[in-house]
Amino acid sequence: MPTTKRTYSRYGLEGLALLGKMIRLGRMQRRLTAQELAERIGVSRSTLQRIEKGDPKVEVGLMFEAAAIVGVKLFDADEKGITALAARTDDRIAVLPKHIYKAGKQVDDDF
Amino acid sequence: MPTTKRTYSRYGLEGLALLGKMIRLGRMQRRLTAQELAERIGVSRSTLQRIEKGDPKVEVGLMFEAAAIVGVKLFDADEKGITALAARTDDRIAVLPKHIYKAGKQVDDDF
DNA sequence: GTAGAATGACCTATATACGAGCCAAATCAT
DNA sequence: ATGATTTGGCTCGTATATAGGTCATTCTAC
Secondary structure (H helix, E strand, O other), X not given: OOOOOOOOOHHHHHHHHHHHHHHHHHHHHOOOOHHHHHHHHOOOHHHHHHXXXXXXXXXXXXXXXXXXXXXXXXXXXXXXXXXXXXXXHHHHHHHOOOOOOOOOOOOOOOX | OOOOOOOOOHHHHHHHHHHHHHHHHHHHHOOOXXXXXXXXXXXXXXXXXXXXXXXXXXXXXXHHHHHHHHOOOOOOOOHHHHHHHHHHHHHHHHHOOOOOOOOOOOOOOOO
16 A cells, blocks of 8 residues: 655646656667667666656656667757866755754745 | 556766766855855755766756756756747747658758 | 764665566558 | 558556665754
């Protein structure tokens, strides 16, 4: 019995559905059959079906892998761009306090 | 016994690591403790740790949910923008043949 | 300084995603 | 037209992600 039923926000689900569609479009543009792409990713065809549907329960690594193979750019950035962004993000984290303490008032000052 | 050991491309892993960092940064900016964000997502703190590390084996839905809650945008688009993009993607898919057949020559004509 | 909160790194049991297989429907090649 | 291929939608068993702890460490508020 499912101890906790999981819920997903509409925004998250729509983003996932979009990513799935983009992967499917990319696959078709490259003229790969579902079977072919599944093999390149290293998953079964049934799992690729779930990826292209935007099923929230697939491994995120598989979804990103599929995106990478068919040329869907995450954060519209290439490999170098990703690395640079990661470095910048690290810098911004480094400035902040290491631990966050529960605030009585939600501050939430947007950067 | 692991039937198939899974591998991930460097690009995919870096993208995941970046997403994890951005989620962590977003959480800190909003002054949420790990425990608090975990509860909002509906996962345990240990799972959130894996999300922020960019572990490829977490559910993609959880990762997107975390991103949505702390305001990390994957497609820099709001809800309406996402919906519009999805519609546009559907249109582009609709133009293509319904089935892709294995091509002797890889055509891969970049649109 | 110090107490207490937050975090990092583990470990185990259990719910569950994935692989593999199947069938039926759709659609393309010829 | 028709045979071949792709795809969608199932089902089931098994490998595995997750929840839920524990302990040690780091940091912050006071």
